[in-house]
Amino acid sequence: MLKQIEGSQAVAETIGLCRPEVICAYPITPQTHIVEGLGALVRKGTITNCEYINVESEFAALSVAIGASAGGARSYTATASQGLLFMAEAVYNASGLGLPIVMTIGNRAIGAPINIWNDHSDSMSMRDSGWIQLYAETNQEAMDLHIQAFRIAEEVGCPVMVCMDGFILTHAYERVDLPRQEQVDAFLPPYEPMQVLDPSDPVSIGAMVGPEAFAEVRYLAHYKQMRALERIPEISAEFRDRFGRDSGGLVHTYKTEDADTIVVALGSVNGTIKDVVDEMRLDGKTIGSLSICSFRPFPLERLREVLSPAKQIIVIEKNLAVGMGGILSANIRMALRGLVQPVTTCIAGLGGRPITKKSLHEMFEKTMADEIEDTHFLDLDWEIIRRELDREKADRRSGPIAENILKDIGKRLEE
Amino acid sequence: MSKPFAITLDTGSSLVNLTGSWRSKRPVFADHMPPCNIACPAGENIQQWLYHAEEGNYHLAWQEIMKHNPLPAIMGRACYHTCEGECNRAKLDETVGIHAVERFLGDLAIDNNWRVKITVPRSGKKVMVIGSGPGGLSAAYHLTLLGHAVTLFEAAPKAGGLMRYGIPRYRLPRKVLNAEVDRIERMGVEFKLNTPVRDIVGVMEDEGFDVVFAAIGAQLPRQIDIPTDDSVHMYDAIHMLRSIELEEEFPDIGDKVVIYGGGNVAVDAARSAVRLGAKEVSIVYRRSRDKMPAHSFEIKEAVEEGVELNCLRVVRKVENGNIQVEQMVLTDTNKPFPTGQMENIKADTLILALGQLVDADCCLSSVPGVGVLQGNVQVDKAMCTGNEKIFAGGDLVPCERTITVAVGHGKKAAHYIDAYLRETEYQPKPKSPTATYEKLNTWYFSDAPKTVQPILNLIRRQSGFEEVLGNLDEDNALFEARRCLSCGNCFECDNCYGACPDNAIDKLGSGKRFKVNYDYCKGCGLCATECPCGAIDIVNETI
Amino acid sequence: MGQEQKVKFYQKGTYTVGNRLLNVKERSVQASMDRSNSLTCGHRACQGCGEALGARYAIDAAMRASRNQVIAVNATGCLEVFTTPYPETSWQMPWLHSLFGNAAAVATGVAAAMRVKGRTEVRTIAQGGDGGTTDIGFGCLSGMFERNDDVLYICYDNEGYMNTGVQRSSATPPTARTATTPVVGPEPGNVFGTGKNMPMLAMAHKIPYVATANVAALHDLEAKVTKAMHIKGARYIHIFVPCPLGWGSKPEETIHVARLAIKCGIFPLFEAEYGKVTSTVPIREQIPVDDYLKIQKRFSHLFKKGREEREKIAAIQAMADENIEYFNLLNKEGGS
Incomplete structure (x- = not known):
């Protein structure tokens, strides 16, 4: 059914179609509309046989989900940013226990300075937590990924984060195709736990494991994700067969077959990138793009396959490994190890700064002309940075950086 | 269920971990000698028969008594129950009324005509x-x-x-x-x-x-020489008691009777004199009341019946219907010492109760x-x-x-x-160490006074030879038996079984007590500390 | 014949674990040969561990009350570590350990799963030490209470972080020596005027049931757990469990120490429903707090020869007296 609705609402309705049994809700921008939507659906009786629990923190939200999942219930929660960090301990715990929880991340920056806008700092902080991480390019894909996420999680025995860009997707009203309940039911069978708390067949879950077996346990977690690497494209293919559209899988490629330059990114920015690719193709540039859907497990082989024919790789990423550069590009380099193509890191869109076609276009051109240093920060206001650095040099107690910068910007506007 | 490796474990799998190897001390169940048993001259296993009695298992209890004492109904009345003098419960509240329960059991045996089986073949001797x-x-x-x-x-x-x-x-x-x-x-x-x-x-x-x-x-009565002018009748207490029993003609003892002596026979004679109709009965004794060999409860009952006590007095002579007594004082060593102060007690009869031979x-x-x-x-x-x-x-x-x-x-x-x-040798059982009060954990026993045997009213007691102390009814007997602290002997309270943090005490079932599972016992000693009756010893492990 | 016995039917072993003289129904769960031994042999608790004891007491009673339909969620801590080191578990029931601070929330999840699965007969228990309850787990616990989730939370209070080597928690009493409140400086040991009264905090949530219990009062403990198991909604039982290692008490005296805590009034036994105290267990034989403190090395600095800290002992006595007065612990009816 086609609908023109907000991304969050679309996700909420899709989650509802997945027949969740326990939903833990705690508000945090920009994810809030999802759990609000779910709350309304449960109250209205649209979602049946579901416990909707208003908890007191994100830590509790995921903890409740852990208990529910171990109790054999299909469990869901959503969070973002600080919330994800606040539940960090439980994030690792859920995956360590192999509980197939699905969690939406409405991607948002992490403070300080506090910032409610989109980037990928939050989910990137949990990239090695043992969760599968799927990044949605569009609202339609965000919806579809949730359906697939439950399937993957429950099959593999591993929790899944579906990452969708805050505001850009969560708050965007777009036309989406909402699946029918029968379609989802046919694709997603009821949850059959691999382990469950049951008085009639008791087990102890969550033992303390020492050096004698810990590495093996970790390897097995790794093995699980390697298995997921196989299942994710298969499930995506099955999804295509049933729902008639491409969603999910490991990566999406765009005009990469003959591309000398391939731009790699996660999430919604791929839409903008594709537009720029089209523009540059018109100029005769052999450029293409690649959107990674499955960041964890990371599809090293698939990426190498797509990227190795290109001469140059540009990675646009909405996060910053402070003191190092790009996280995604470091992973890409891993995929290309032994090969010689340069991989240029471009840090963009931090804290919700718009990534414009113009800026990307310029950046790609310059990179192709070898006029850009690695690591590049897109649209950085160097004047402001210089002023602040000068101030700091002059006066050790030069005041709070963010405030100073805002003052500088204000002054500039007056001028 | 396919259980994730190492994280998820099968229940109870820790049984393979034998924590007994941690132990440096071990608990050992023991049967210590309760002080009542030690104090019983008949060697009754009092704790054991109370154990049966408190379950209402009176026949078994009686049989246990009969292993040592063939006269429970008599002893329950006439024994001066030295057992109760040593009863650890006295330190908690009041001694257990052992004699009363024994008497209850003895009477029950008589009422039910219980018999003892002889299982040994005739020896021909x-x-x-x-x-x-x-x-x-x-x-x-x-x-x-x-x-x-x-x-x-x-x-x-x-x-x-x-x-x-x-x-x-x-x-x-x-x-x-x-x-x-x-x-x-x-x-x-x-x-x-x-x-x-x-x-x-x-x-x-x-x-x-x-x-x-x-x-x-x-x-045979112990004789002493008392100068007398025969103005007061003089009898031996033991003859008096015997005559009463034989219902022989006994001379009129008159209204005023003095008993000389402080033992149980003296008190028996005094109380008998009351029952024979004497109006004033007094006991003359050379030392203080607390030194009287007679049992204090007998003295107490005698006093209740109107018997007067004249302690620290020695009879010097009998003259003109008077008994002349000399007052005594106690020396530092508690010996009576004459003061030279004389008194006269008017009397019709003087009964001598100065011991028997x-x-x-x-x-x-x-x-x-x-x-x-x-x-x-x-x-x-x-x-x-x-x-x-x-x-x-x-x-x-x-x-x-x-x-x-x-x-x-x-x-x-x-x-x-x-x-x-x-032509064999008799080997008495070796005596176990005494179960002293300090070995008990009395917290588990709550306070409850000894059931008082119903006492016949004084009037009835003074006018005849009816039995003074009534019997316990069954409720009271059960109650009394259940006051036993079971000193030094397991009474299956399950404390060890419950108090072991390592579940290392096995309960074997009713009457079979418990066993330490040394595979798991870490030797903490909680079982021994919490044993209410001190029936668990902690001994060092030898390696 | 005879006058009425004006005492209760007190007898041998009135307060013992079992008593063969009682009806089977009146005996404690621990006396039973078929108790579930939810926590079985082979666990790695220290000798004389009060928590191992308290946990078995409570969970066995819960198992009995629910016909073995119990799932337990355990916070990180001694109880978790000594019962489930790979490859052995001592639990004989469904049991889940997630994290230190989230037992209450995880239990909420389990209870929700049972409800949604229609397994209404299954009851959920969360359990943890005082650290996992009063400190790091307090947020989740308060949330569980506030939502009135159908969880029985049991805190095994040994007054400190024992698993990590005896550090102070918000349940550590004043003057107690811990690794983080050493006996040095002008105020040796834990300071006065700090700490949380967790049972009272639980009561403030007006949940259906709050109770305190003690390993030295087994019958009372079992009765409270049993009662709690038959109530729906959030319930809290706070069980006093001495730690020989952390307190410097003798392993064989674990129950004795616990008993003295009752007798001196420092650990009151009571029940509360919807925020109101509904019953208390009177003290049977009152003792001064000295008797309780003296047998624990963590308080030994109060009793140095010639330098007894009488003022501090008096301050602790005042705490006990306050309990006695507040809960009316010296009334003569009953007693444990």
């Missing part, structure tokens, strides 16, 4: 027992149980010895005495009444006895090998005299002269006689 007091009856009973044929010689017309002729009926009703004597007779003991024995060796030879147990009671000379002093010293027959630890065929016990031998001691002697002698007859 014949034993002669002289005296049918508690010592003689006990020996006869135990020897019969041990398979021997017993003939009991009694000089008096009825069996019972001083139990009959020394203890007044209000303390020991005769139907009770008769019933318990009767039970022994029905076991096959031959009673020869009105048959004093003069020539032991002769009777033995004539009637073919293999061995003799002599248990003659102390029936045993007539050892009557039949034993002439027997070859038997040694008599200061009126006592000398015996070894086997109750055997210098003559290997002649054993003696009770008042005859040097001891505290109580019926319970005599019962104990009878039992002990029976075992040694049995060994002699079978």
Whole structure:
């Protein structure tokens, strides 16, 4: 059914179609509309046989989900940013226990300075937590990924984060195709736990494991994700067969077959990138793009396959490994190890700064002309940075950086 | 269920981890000797029979008593219950009324006509027992149980010895005495009444006895010289009690009676005098009240019945219907010392109760090998005299002269006689260490006073020889039995089973107690600390 | 015959674990040969561990009350570590350990799963030490209470972080020596005026049931757990469990120490429903706090020869007296 609705609402309705049994809700921008939507659906009786629990923190939200999942219930929660960090301990715990929880991340920056806008700092902080991480390019894909996420999680025995860009997707009203309940039911069978708390067949879950077996346990977690690497494209293919559209899988490629330059990114920015690719193709540039859907497990082989024919790789990423550069590009380099193509890191869109076609276009051109240093920060206001650095040099107690910068910007506007 | 490796475990799998290896000390279940058992001259396993009684298992309880004492109904009344004097419960609240429960059980046995089974085949040996007091009856009973044929010689017309002729009926009703004597007779003991024995060796030879147990009671009054003008009647207490029993004509004792002496017989005489109609009865005793050998509860009851106590007084002479007494003071060493202060007590009768002697000379002093010293027959630890065929016990031998001691002697002698007859050696059970109060964890016992035996009202008591102390009813008896702390002996309270943090005590089921599972016991010692009755010892592990 | 016995039917072993003289129904769960031994042999608790004891007491009672339909969620801590080191578990029931601070929330999840699965007969218990309850787990616990989730939370209070080597928690009493409140300086040991009264905090949530219990009062403990198991909604039981290692008490005296805490009034036994105290267990034989403190090395600095800290002991006595007065612990009816 086609609908023109907000991304969050679309996700909420899709989650509802997945027949969740326990939903833990705690508000945090920009994810809030999802759990609000779910709350309304449960109250209205649209979602049946579901416990909707208003908890007191994100830590509790995921903890409740852990208990529910171990109790054999299909469990869901959503969070973002600080919330994800606040539940960090439980994030690792859920995956360590192999509980197939699905969690939406409405991607948002992490403070300080506090910032409610989109980037990928939050989910990137949990990239090695043992969760599968799927990044949605569009609202339609965000919806579809949730359906697939439950399937993957429950099959593999591993929790899944579906990452969708805050505001850009969560708050965007777009036309989406909402699946029918029968379609989802046919694709997603009821949850059959691999382990469950049951008085009639008791087990102890969550033992303390020492050096004698810990590495093996970790390897097995790794093995699980390697298995997921196989299942994710298969499930995506099955999804295509049933729902008639491409969603999910490991990566999406765009005009990469003959591309000398391939731009790699996660999430919604791929839409903008594709537009720029089209523009540059018109100029005769052999450029293409690649959107990674499955960041964890990371599809090293698939990426190498797509990227190795290109001469140059540009990675646009909405996060910053402070003191190092790009996280995604470091992973890409891993995929290309032994090969010689340069991989240029471009840090963009931090804290919700718009990534414009113009800026990307310029950046790609310059990179192709070898006029850009690695690591590049897109649209950085160097004047402001210089002023602040000068101030700091002059006066050790030069005041709070963010405030100073805002003052500088204000002054500039007056001028 | 496909369980994730290492994270998810099968229940109870820690049983493979034998934590017993941590242990440096180990708990060991023990049966320690309760102080009551130690104090019982008859060697009753009091704790054990109370254990049965508190379950309402009265027959088993009675049978347990009968292993040591054939006269529970009598002893429950007339024994001065030294057991209760040692009862650990006294330190908590009040002593357990052991005698009352024993009496309840004894009476129940009489009412139900319970009998003792003899399981040992006849030995063909014949034993002669002289005296049918508690010592003689006990020996006869135990020897019969041990398979021997017993003939009991009694000089008096009825069996019972001083139990009959020394203890007044209000303390020991005769139907009770008769019933318990009767039970022994029905076991096959031959009673020869009105048959004093003069020539032991002769009777033995004539009637073919293999061995003799002599248990003659102390029936001769100790005499002293009191100058008298015969203005006051003077009698011996023991004769008075005997006459009452035989319902012989007893001279009128008048209204004012003085008893001289402070023992139980003195008190019995005083209380009998009250019952014979005397208006003023007083006891004169040379030391202070707390030094009176009579049991304090007897004294208390006597005082309640109107008997006056004149302590720290010595009788000097009898003159003009007066008894002249001299006041005494106690020295630093608690000895009475004359003050020279004289008083007169008006009296119709003076009853002397200054102790009894045993007539050892009557039949034993002439027997070859038997040694008599200061009126006592000398015996070894086997109750055997210098003559290997002649054993003696009770008042005859040097001891505290109580019926319970005599019962104990009878039992002990029976075992040694049995060994002699079978040419074996009798090995008494080694004594376990005493279960002292300090070994108990009394928190688990709550306070509850001793059930007071209903006491007949004073008026009834003063006017006849009806039994003074009533019996416990079943509720009270059960209650009383359940007050036993079970010192030193497991009573299956499950504390060890419950208090072990390592589940290392196995419960074996009702009556089977517990077992330490040393595979898991870490030796913390909680079981021993929390054992209410101190029946678990902690001993060092030896490696 | 005879006058009425004006005492209760107190007898041998009135307060013992079992008592063969009682009806089977009146005996404690721990006395039973078929108790579930939810926590079985082979666990790695220290000798004389009060928590191992308390946990078995409570969970066995819960198992009995629910016909073995119990799932337990365990916070990180001694109880978790000594019962489930790979490859062995001592639990004989469904059991889940997630994290230190989230037991209450995880239990909420389990209870929700049972409800949604229609397994209404299954009851959920969360359990943890005082650290996992009063400190790091307090947020989740308060949330569980506030939502009135159908969870029984049991805190085994040994007054400190024992698993990590005896550090102070908000349940550590004043003057107690811990690794983070050493006996040095002008205020040796834990300071006065700090700490949380967790049962009272639980009561403030007006949940259906709050109770305190003690390993030295087994019958009371079992009765409270049993009662709690038959109530729906959020329930809290706070069980006092001495730690020989952390307290410097003798392993064989674990129950004794716990008992003295009752007798001196420092650990009141009570029940509360919807925020109101509904019953208390009177003290049977009152003792001064000295008797309780003296047998624990963590308080030994109060009793140095010639330098007894009488003022501090008096301040602790005042705490006990306050309990006694508040809960009316000296009334003569009953007693444990």
